[in-house]
Amino acid sequence: MSVLAASFDWFPLLLSLKVAAVATLLALVAGTALGWLFARVSFPGSSVLEAALMLPLVLPPTVIGYGILVALGRRSAVGGWLREHFDYTIIFSWHGAVVASALVALPLVLKSASAAFAGVDRTMEAAARTLRQSPWSVFVRVTLPLAWPGILAGTLLAYARAMGEFGASLMVAGSIPHQTQTLSMAIYDAVQAGQNDTALVLVIVTSVISIAVLVASNRYFSLR
Amino acid sequence: MHAPVAALRRTLLAALLALPLAALAQQLTVSAAASLTDAFKEIGQMFEAGKPGTTVRFNFAASGVLVQQIAQGAPVDVFASADQATMNRGIEQKLIDADTRRDFAANSVVLIVPAQGGLDLKAVGDLARPEVRRIAIGKLDTVPVGRYTKQVLDSARAVSALEPKFVQADSVRQVLDYVARGEVEAGFVYRTDAALMADKVKVALTATGHTPVTYPVAVIGESRHKALAKDFIAYLQTPAAQAVLERFGFTKP
Numbered sequence: 001m002s003v004l005a006a007s008f009d010w011f012p013l014l015l016s017l018k019v020a021a022v023a024t025l026l027a028l029v030a031g032t033a034l035g036w037l038f039a040r041v042s043f044p045g046s047s048v049l050e051a052a053l054m055l056p057l058v059l060p061p062t063v064i065g066y067g068i069l070v071a072l073g074r075r076s077a078v079g080g081w082l083r084e085h086f087d088y089t090i091i092f093s094w095h096g097a098v099v100a101s102a103l104v105a106l107p108l109v110l111k112s113a114s115a116a117f118a119g120v121d122r123t124m125e126a127a128a129r130t131l132r133q134s135p136w137s138v139f140v141r142v143t144l145p146l147a148w149p150g151i152l153a154g155t156l157l158a159y160a161r162a163m164g165e166f167g168a169s170l171m172v173a174g175s176i177p178h179q180t181q182t183l184s185m186a187i188y189d190a191v192q193a194g195q196n197d198t199a200l201v202l203v204i205v206t207s208v209i210s211i212a213v214l215v216a217s218n219r220y221f222s223l224r
Numbered sequence: 225m226h227a228p229v230a231a232l233r234r235t236l237l238a239a240l241l242a243l244p245l246a247a248l249a250q251q252l253t254v255s256a257a258a259s260l261t262d263a264f265k266e267i268g269q270m271f272e273a274g275k276p277g278t279t280v281r282f283n284f285a286a287s288g289v290l291v292q293q294i295a296q297g298a299p300v301d302v303f304a305s306a307d308q309a310t311m312n313r314g315i316e317q318k319l320i321d322a323d324t325r326r327d328f329a330a331n332s333v334v335l336i337v338p339a340q341g342g343l344d345l346k347a348v349g350d351l352a353r354p355e356v357r358r359i360a361i362g363k364l365d366t367v368p369v370g371r372y373t374k375q376v377l378d379s380a381r382a383v384s385a386l387e388p389k390f391v392q393a394d395s396v397r398q399v400l401d402y403v404a405r406g407e408v409e410a411g412f413v414y415r416t417d418a419a420l421m422a423d424k425v426k427v428a429l430t431a432t433g434h435t436p437v438t439y440p441v442a443v444i445g446e447s448r449h450k451a452l453a454k455d456f457i458a459y460l461q462t463p464a465a466q467a468v469l470e471r472f473g474f475t476k477p
Contacts, residue, residue, distance in 0.1 A: 069407075073405050
């Protein structure tokens, strides 16, 4: 196993961990907020909007990638503006992989959070309000802790999904070695080039790390 | 009680009668390099029209991917590669009937820029200019156009200087798409691909310093339709098929 030598390239692994962590964080914040919104506030078109936000889970990742390319690429309004004013483009940068991963991971947090908020006993919140707690305090001290197991479950799924993201990230971020080449892309490239040893090591490492992260976060967060 | 039995008998009879028809209908699976997509779709239809009951199924991807699929046992009858090296790899792995190998088309490699607002590049060396931030190329190791590109850059002694700018794509069509969208400042594709998007990309220069781009085709060793596969390869040499290839910008090998 000469590939385990010091020269072995760990960059894709580190990048994947970074991308998955940032994407999961984004999905957690947005998913919790939207989950609460859909569980507690009913507004015209809310069910259609909720269904639309589930689309990234239904559509093939390449469609998501193409969508981001069209929506944020240089020829798009947003992409053109960013390029003109900040000389910044999201395409072919690791930020693109984060956007893609967050988008496909969002439905997992959103759906779990929305179900968890819907299941929170409203009388507990009412009791907290009689104790002169502000709405924000009620949310942080009562609603969120009660909904937390559901949100956590969704977040772990989101992390797992973000870690394995391939199709959408490949289209948006490209597979540039030492810049945007994530673990799944490195495995794909290794297989294509016939470097089966490298691919195998990367697969084993990914599996071990993913299991460790999922087990650890499950223990740590649910015991609090 | 009798009616279902009779129905069953009728179904069985119908199934038996249909058998010879199913045996006549042959399906040919052709794995072809991405750059051949449009020309082959047309040639496939012409070939089908000449042989009633035959359907041609195409699988287009970068040649390196196609060889991997064949090595893993994909049920393919004909393989058309965009370079000789990939075909050699298939023959080394004993996947391909070497006797059936023929060159049927040739192409050239060009440097393209977006038609709208593209930079004025006159030589490969111009790619080192700071305005050129990203260059889309086929993957250097596995995609034929990438291998030709490497030869071009090697002979211009530009690989190491340009490497940080490379976006390595999975197939020549993806390179074309990135340039057409303006996501990269330049890219190396075949002349035939550039011609397909003449409104979105323009050819800056024709690359030199690479081995000739010739397309070999051969029958797969494990093909179950070898006679039909040979017919298809022979058909590629006919004036009708060559005319289609020519229309899409290919030249004679």
